[in-house]
Amino acid sequence: MTPAFTRIRSARRAIITLLLAAAVYEAAARSGYFAPALLPTIPTIATTLFGMLADGTMLWHAGYTLYRVLFGFALSIVVGLPLGIMMARFQPVERFLLPLVSALMPIPSFALVPLFMLWFGIGNLTTIMIVFYAATFPVLFNTWTGVRSVNPLWLRAAGAMGADEHRLFWKVIIPGASPFIITGLRQAFLRCWIAVVGAEMIAASDWGLGWVIFDAKEFLNADIMMASLAVIGGIGFVFERLVFGSLERATVMRWGMMRMAKG
């Protein structure tokens, strides 16, 4: 089977799943058991969504949110990746950082929003820092695990072929740890989305998908909430499937280091 054909089929399956879920929702919304203001029908949500897209407000909201997510995500890679590698390579670093990681990791990023607001004020900085906090640990943890699980035989073989520390690192350890690193990035990005919406509800003003949702409750605008949720889901889906999916296909799947599920 050609990869293109497989991809078309997997896209078709994804659409079927989404259509089915939408049909169930629509049936519930039209059943008459719920107030239309609380459970708007899909056409209503779609109208609201297109209206907000047409006048540009939704694009601005999504743009702000995306900016905060990508900024925080990038920061978490810049910090988490080297720290994870250093933890796995140098025991003193591991001994020093591991208790800190273990203590900080379980704190929900949402619980830090009020504190960060005091420190960084209302707006971009707080939300970016919350995203950064939420994403750093999955990146760091998976990198740490990945580097430690690099097959020692690769290191031995590379050493026998004259690889020095520097090239061992770039040409063996990084690609060898890549299945874990990619998984870490994936988890981190998901956490970014969860964190940004929560942070925006409290710590953002005027712009951002989280803020729109929170603001809409004042006016009982469930359709705006739903429209914003659809945008969040849509962007998340695009990143998950296109960005991380392609990254996996181009690397670890092509190398046979990670396989697709059978059947």
Added chain:
Amino acid sequence: MPHIEVRDVSLAYDTPSGRVQGVDGVSFDIDQSEFLCLVGPSGCGKSTLLNIIAGFLAPTGGEIRIGGARVTGHGMDRGVVFQDFAQLFPWRTALGNVMFGLEMKGVGKEEREKIALNQLKLVKLEKFVRSYPHHLSGGMQQRVAIARALAYNPAVLLMDEPFAALDALTRDDMQRLLADVWRETRKTVVYVTHNVAEAVYLADRVVVMTPHPGRVKSEVAISLARPRDPLSIEFLEYQKQLLHQLGQAAA
């Protein structure tokens, strides 16, 4: 002067049940371009000894000299092939794997591609240069590993049961191929195996080791013309002789 000198080499290590003498006072020489097999039951220290020659392990006593120079660590004068297929880098194609050592050596891109292609041709894999290891069979992967170990032109090839995990038919093919490769490259080879027929087929000389502690029991020179016929009377005689030595070792 012999190419490799193994001088009174010992390696002891601690286990929960006490100190174990993995290799105990082993000495022998290996000549330039000689194919030497280390044979013995598991636990006789043959793989440990190979790892000491490779420089991955430091002996607790004695020394290894290669070309007169004392071994203090791994070096590019030795190529190593392991038993495990997973030794190849999965993120590199067959060609990329074979080029690795040349890359480390600082050979230019065009030159190293040319050398690597030739090496893959030597192990009859010219059709699979762009394949990733996971698309290759176990036997092919081990051929890539041999090509990879030879590519940067080490004087010594160290092999640790490279065909032990292959099926019998593939193993026979691989032994023939290795005999051809050795005839063409004339490397000094140290080859660890527990398979007596394999040793008689490949080796100029077989060193028989016994376990607990790991010592050299005897040395048997195989003076059969190549290519060898595994079904000839003489071949079977050598096999019997080695099995006899090993049988005594077990008793």
